[in-house]
Amino acid sequence: MDTDTKLAERTTAHETVSLTGAQMVVRALKDQGVTHIFGYPGGAVLPIYDALFADNGIVHVLVRHEQGATHAAEGYARSTGKPGVVLVTSGPGATNAVTGLTDALMDSIPLVVLTGQVATHLIGTDAFQEADTVGITRACTKHNWLVKDVNELSRTLHEAFQIATQGRPGPVVVDIPKDVQFKTGDYFTPEQIRHRTFRPKTEPDQAAIARAVELMSEAKRPVLYTGGGIINAGPKASLALRELASLTGFPVTSTLMGLGAFPASSPQWLGMLGMHGTYEANNAMHDCDLMVCLGARFDDRVTGRIDAFSPGSKKIHLDIDASQINKVVRVDLPIVADAGRAISEMVKLWKAKGVKAQSIKDWWATIDSWRAKKCLAYQPSQSLIKPQYAIDRLYALTRGRDVYITTEVGQHQMWAAQRFKFEEPNRWMTSGGLGTMGYGLPAAVGVQMAHPGALVIDIAGEASVQMTMQEMSTAVQYDLPIKIFILNNQYMGMVRQWQELLHGGRYSHSYSEALPDFAKLADAFGCLGLFADKPRDLDDKIRQMIESPKPVLFDCRVDPAENCFPMIPSGAAHNDMILSGLSDAEVSDEGKMLV
Amino acid sequence: MAIERHTVTALVDNEAGVLARVVGLFSGRGYNIESLTVAEVDPKARTSRITIVTSGTPEVIEQIEAQLRRVVPVHAVTNWTFASDGIEREMALVKVTRPALKAAKATAEKFGARALDESGVFELTDAPAKISSFIEAMRDLGLSDVSRTGVAAISRDSE
Numbered sequence: 001m002d003t004d005t006k007l008a009e010r011t012t013a014h015e016t017v018s019l020t021g022a023q024m025v026v027r028a029l030k031d032q033g034v035t036h037i038f039g040y041p042g043g044a045v046l047p048i049y050d051a052l053f054a055d056n057g058i059v060h061v062l063v064r065h066e067q068g069a070t071h072a073a074e075g076y077a078r079s080t081g082k083p084g085v086v087l088v089t090s091g092p093g094a095t096n097a098v099t100g101l102t103d104a105l106m107d108s109i110p111l112v113v114l115t116g117q118v119a120t121h122l123i124g125t126d127a128f129q130e131a132d133t134v135g136i137t138r139a140c141t142k143h144n145w146l147v148k149d150v151n152e153l154s155r156t157l158h159e160a161f162q163i164a165t166q167g168r169p170g171p172v173v174v175d176i177p178k179d180v181q182f183k184t185g186d187y188f189t190p191e192q193i194r195h196r197t198f199r200p201k202t203e204p205d206q207a208a209i210a211r212a213v214e215l216m217s218e219a220k221r222p223v224l225y226t227g228g229g230i231i232n233a234g235p236k237a238s239l240a241l242r243e244l245a246s247l248t249g250f251p252v253t254s255t256l257m258g259l260g261a262f263p264a265s266s267p268q269w270l271g272m273l274g275m276h277g278t279y280e281a282n283n284a285m286h287d288c289d290l291m292v293c294l295g296a297r298f299d300d301r302v303t304g305r306i307d308a309f310s311p312g313s314k315k316i317h318l319d320i321d322a323s324q325i326n327k328v329v330r331v332d333l334p335i336v337a338d339a340g341r342a343i344s345e346m347v348k349l350w351k352a353k354g355v356k357a358q359s360i361k362d363w364w365a366t367i368d369s370w371r372a373k374k375c376l377a378y379q380p381s382q383s384l385i386k387p388q389y390a391i392d393r394l395y396a397l398t399r400g401r402d403v404y405i406t407t408e409v410g411q412h413q414m415w416a417a418q419r420f421k422f423e424e425p426n427r428w429m430t431s432g433g434l435g436t437m438g439y440g441l442p443a444a445v446g447v448q449m450a451h452p453g454a455l456v457i458d459i460a461g462e463a464s465v466q467m468t469m470q471e472m473s474t475a476v477q478y479d480l481p482i483k484i485f486i487l488n489n490q491y492m493g494m495v496r497q498w499q500e501l502l503h504g505g506r507y508s509h510s511y512s513e514a515l516p517d518f519a520k521l522a523d524a525f526g527c528l529g530l531f532a533d534k535p536r537d538l539d540d541k542i543r544q545m546i547e548s549p550k551p552v553l554f555d556c557r558v559d560p561a562e563n564c565f566p567m568i569p570s571g572a573a574h575n576d577m578i579l580s581g582l583s584d585a586e587v588s589d590e591g592k593m594l595v
Numbered sequence: 596m597a598i599e600r601h602t603v604t605a606l607v608d609n610e611a612g613v614l615a616r617v618v619g620l621f622s623g624r625g626y627n628i629e630s631l632t633v634a635e636v637d638p639k640a641r642t643s644r645i646t647i648v649t650s651g652t653p654e655v656i657e658q659i660e661a662q663l664r665r666v667v668p669v670h671a672v673t674n675w676t677f678a679s680d681g682i683e684r685e686m687a688l689v690k691v692t693r694p695a696l697k698a699a700k701a702t703a704e705k706f707g708a709r710a711l712d713e714s715g716v717f718e719l720t721d722a723p724a725k726i727s728s729f730i731e732a733m734r735d736l737g738l739s740d741v742s743r744t745g746v747a748a749i750s751r752d753s754e
Contacts, residue, residue: 134612139623143667146611163667196608197670323661326654 016186021150021176022047024187025114026055028157031190034085035059036076036449038069042089043129044116047181061449061478064470066093068442070100070171071468074109075443078429079404080450081234083110083164090116091129094175095136099436102140104171106433107257108232110164111171112157113141119179120148133175142170148177150185158193167200168321169232200320204337209345211333212292212316216346217355219290221313221363222250225273225302228257228432229295229320229339231425237261237340238425241294243347248357251367253281255296256417257432264421270367271376274302275568276414279375279577280367282566285310286574287366293317295339298328299433300594308573318342375566375579376418384559385535387412387487391419391459394485397542402454403427404447406440408464411493411564416459438467444482445474455483455546462488462515462555472525475551483545483552486518489560497563502570502592518555525553533557570594596652600629601676602683602748603660608668609635609643616666617645626651626659630685630723630745642670648723648746673750680751686720688742689730695737702732715739 019027025048029037036059041049052060063069066088073084084104088097094115104111118127134146143163145156156174164172216222224245230237238261245252245268252262253270262269271278273285282304285291291313296302298317303309309329317324317331318339325334335342349355378388391412405420406429407413413430422428429447431439440458448456458465465486475482487493495510522529528550532541538556545552565580571591607613614633621628629648636644649659656674663672675681689708691699696715703710706729708719719729723746730741 135615138612138616138619198667321665323658323665325661327658327661330654 016188018184019187020047020051020184021153021181022051024150024154024185025157025176025181026051026058027187028154029085030057032158032161033082036061037085037087038063038072038076038446039087040066040069040089040093042093042116044090044118044178045087045093045114045181047178048087048114048116048176059449060087061445061474063442063445063474065468066096067099067438068445068468068471068474070097070104070111070113071436071439071442072446072449072471072474073111074100074104074107074439075406075429075446076450077109077111077446078231078443079426079447081426083112083161084446086111086113088113088115089129090118090133091131093129094131094133094173098136098140099434101137101171101173103431103434103436103439105140105142107431108169108228109171110169112160112164113171113173115173115175116181117146117175117177120177121179123177133173137173140171141173144173144175146175146177147180150180150183153180153185154188155193158188158190159195159198161190162195163198166198167202201322201336202320202338202341204335204342204345206345208333208335209342209349212335213346213349213353213355215290215314215316215333216248216250216292216350217357219250220358220360221288222248222290222292222360223270223284223288224250224252225254225285225291225293225296226252226258226261227255227294227296229318230258230261230343233295233320233338233340235425237295237338237343240340240343240347244343244350247347247350249360250292250357251284251364253277253284255299255302255432256430258296259417259428260422260425263423265423272417274299275304276418276564276566278418279373279566279579280370282568282574282577283370284367288313291315293331294343295319297324300328303328304568304576305571305573310574373579375577378562381559382535385533385538385556387415387489387558387562388419389535390485390487390538390556390558391415393538394457394459394542395420397539398455398457398546401546402451404429404451404454404456406430406443406447406456406458408440408458408460409435409437410461410464411489411497411562412459412461412487414494414564415487420459437464439464441465441468441482441484442471442474444484445471445478445480448475448480448482449478456481457483457485460484460486461493462486462490462518463492463512466516469521472522472527472551472553476526481549481551483554485545485554486556487558488515488518488555489558489562490515491560494564500563518553522553525551527551527553530554531557596654598650598652599656599676600648600650601656601674602646602648602681602746603656603663604644604646604673604675604748605663605666606636606670607643607645607666608670609641610668613643613668614645616668617647617663620662620666621647621649621659624658624662626655630743632745632747646746646748675748678750681748682751683722683746683748684720685723685726685746686718686744687726687730689717689719689733689738690740691715691717691733692737692739695733698736699733702736703729706732
């Protein structure tokens with residue numbers, strides 16, 4: 001079959017326009033509703049940049065490193081629910097994007113990454129800035145393509161958006177050789193394209209919904225264990241979750257990725273679960289008789305020791321990705337569907353049948369006794385800024401504002417997750433699955449680009465933030481007043497904590513003996529630098545940060561010895577939480593093998 | 596948990612890199628491949644069938660099938676091991692040393708293998724276990740080389 005017949009078969013209409021490959025890229029982005037892209041030019045994408053120059057319908061954000069472009073696109077995507085789009089060149093442009101692609105794959109973030117490639121006749125010759133981009137990115141994308149025929153380009157681009165956004169979202173790469181960008185061919189619109197095989201299942205099986213409602217009506221010690229799938233299913237899914245919780249009266253906990261789907265101000269909220277989750281959330285998971293997992297994937301940070309994970313419970317698992325069912329934990333009732341659709345159906349059936357939940361008063365009394373432990377309490381200090389205090393003050397002083405939070409990775413991330421209370425979805429951007437230091441600053445750039453009037457704060461650590469620091473320059477260029485709130489303890493804090501707890505206090509290479517003067521660095525970038533090392537100065541400085549119309553680097557010097565608790569040590573069960581301080585002896589040898 | 600051997604097939608779009616996607620999935624997630632066969636089965640629809648013999652606990656096998664179904668160009672995944680109407684065949688070319696040729700011919704006849712010519716190369720198409728027995732029998736006589744195609748599987752169901 002020749003290409004023309006094949007194309008005709010796969011498209012529903014035959015009216016096309018003739019465009020160059022580069023023009024098709026710009027046209028396809030617009031037809032997909034793209035308004036912002038994050039990118040960096042180079043030899044192999046010059047024709048596309050030329051097409052962008054001739055068109056002012058799309059805002060291009062020039063980053064300083066391609067990793068920054070991918071994280072900015074992730075922040076943009078996570079805060080808007082739209083796909084993030086990235087444009088980079090061949091070779092190093094593509095390889096620099098690999099970390100962001102992997103991050104987006106782990107956290108199910110829809111990204112469409114367009115990479116330039118050397119001309120088709122040069123592929124395989126080790127040409128200048130040639131890399132096997134589809135080979136390198138195969139393992140870190142949901143799907144990828146190398147487009148060698150300009151007549152296939154528009155179809156591929158539209159399919160790329162479809163695959164990135166539908167079903168379980170994820171990153172895709174379209175690799176476009178330079179000669180294909182120059183060539184002229186037929187452009188097809190999104191409506192003319194239908195993928196041959198890709199049909200994600202979104203509608204739940206009604207029998208499974210009925211069984212789920214039945215199990216929920218019988219439960220005496222239930223818990224709703226929610227995750228990022230609810231955020232990805234859109235704001236309606238969060239509303240459905242709230243309704244389900246209010247109908248059933250069940251306690252709600254969430255993974256790191258799911259924070260905001262359920263309001264932290266609700267009396268039914270138990271806080272985050274997992275390794276640094278709350279005592280009440282983890283004990284509820286361990287002792288429940290019914291676990292209703294909604295859009296989460298039993299990550300090892302959540303489960304702790306698998307053979308001691310919630311031993312007495314029946315488990316319902318709702319996931320849009322069938323491969324997540326029984327992957328880590330065997331469940332009693334799988335539901336493969338869109339989280340919003342499935343939860344809405346549960347709510348509908350619960351109401352239609354007039355279901356009365358069991359009395360779970362005793363269960364709430366037990367939960368209240370766990371809450372009474374006040375597991376997030378810490379030892380306050382007059383002389384040193386405790387990191388927990390800094391986050392509490394940041395939270396208090398940003399009330400009443402339109403706040404979005406991003407983070408880097410480490411202790412500060414866990415303190416932020418524990419203490420910053422989210423009421424709505426899409427307000428919390430963090431690298432959960434991959435744990436990418438350097439995520440938060442560029443993610444803040446992407447969030448601020450999408451929400452110009454909002455207060456966008458990156459709760460950062462001084463080690464993480466140096467990994468993608470150069471993107472401050474991007475923030476300055478586009479007048480993005482992002483606030484980089486650095487909890488500076490001069491250590492890779494989580495590494496230091498593990499070395500203290502698991503490696504006999506041998507702090508091997510976790511202390512930064514040389515650090516930049518962040519306030520001066522801020523000056524050099526053309527933004528505002530702030531410094532605080534006394535608790536009594538903190539509020540004023542935070543206010544200055546919030547009020548400033550500029551991007552801000554805030555060097556907040558905190559207690560370098562503070563550890564993040566509570567903690568489930570590696571290889572331990574949910575009910576083996578350490579509330580404050582533990583010794584080497586409490587971690588098994590097997591546990592030490594785990595990360 | 597007992598390790599089981601399973602034959603799993605995937606009907607895929609015959610597009611660039613599809614085999615690498617499937618093989619990369621196995622290596623990336625630490626699954627075994629005991630044999631792998633791939634060829635286009637419908638040139639008009641441009642679909643290929645990939646047949647993989649793999650081994651693992653029932654949980655791992657379930658994951659392999661689920662992970663294969665996630666691969667975008669995969670149309671369908673079938674596990675033939677417990678399918679009552681499934682049929683598996685493999686072809687082998689087995690070469691014996693010259694002094695063993697006469698005895699080998701007699702053994703080959705018993706197994707239903709065919710001597711291709713007087714070079715000492717025999718061809719046998721059969722269930723994989725029968726092929727293995729044939730090779731073992733030839734080994735005792737004087738085996739010089741073996742080439743196996745890996746398993747192809749199909750359903751007996753006429754639908």
